[in-house]
Amino acid sequence: xxxxxxxxxxxxxxxxxxxxxxxxxxxxxxxxxxxxxxxxxxxxxxxxxxxxxxxxxxxxxxxxxxxxxxxxxxxxxxxxxxxxxxxxxxxxxxxxxxxxxxxxxxxxxxxxxxxxxxxxxxxxxxxxxxxxxxxxxxxxxxxxxxxxxxxxxxxxxxxxxxxxxxxxxxxxxxxxxxxxxxxxxxxxxxxxxxxxxxxxxxx
Numbered sequence: 001x002x003x004x005x006x007x008x009x010x011x012x013x014x015x016x017x018x019x020x021x022x023x024x025x026x027x028x029x030x031x032x033x034x035x036x037x038x039x040x041x042x043x044x045x046x047x048x049x050x051x052x053x054x055x056x057x058x059x060x061x062x063x064x065x066x067x068x069x070x071x072x073x074x075x076x077x078x079x080x081x082x083x084x085x086x087x088x089x090x091x092x093x094x095x096x097x098x099x100x101x102x103x104x105x106x107x108x109x110x111x112x113x114x115x116x117x118x119x120x121x122x123x124x125x126x127x128x129x130x131x132x133x134x135x136x137x138x139x140x141x142x143x144x145x146x147x148x149x150x151x152x153x154x155x156x157x158x159x160x161x162x163x164x165x166x167x168x169x170x171x172x173x174x175x176x177x178x179x180x181x182x183x184x185x186x187x188x189x190x191x192x193x194x195x196x197x198x199x200x201x202x203x
Contacts, residue, residue: 010075018077032187033061037061039181041180044067046143049070049072049114049116050062051073051118051122052121053071053079056081056086060089069097069098070114117138117141119150123167124163124164145194154186154189164189168189179191180192
């Protein structure tokens, strides 16, 4: 499935439903979000990037824990659903949350430094070369001490391109990151890495 076909696939899903995977109501999704949020090393972050934000359920949960949140998705329908979700929420203002349509890895935000990047249920849709580019960009955009979090479903499904094990193994190969957390259960794999300080005198 090429990028254009994959994007049409997701656009069609969101045209039929603003919650095609029931991320709002499914216990798997609720539990996964709770585990991920509880696993973050800091109570509050300055700048957070959430690629593949879908309909905004994770964005809504992240919003109180950061000063700025950039959430993106390739599907316009997902972003429409995410904007409606935050607008309807009763938990404070969300002026610090920005939604943008971006195709990754080609349209990764350049020149930005993030304290936290979350790749959740996203990276297994990519071909190996695109995955490597995405992970390299994520690592390069981390501020000193910034965190990269990956969280992915373990079981097979129709439109998966890569197994979760291969996705996370690729993250292990990124230089300059140290793994700080691993949660592996029967449903999903959650791991986090922190950017190491650059050695003095290094280029």
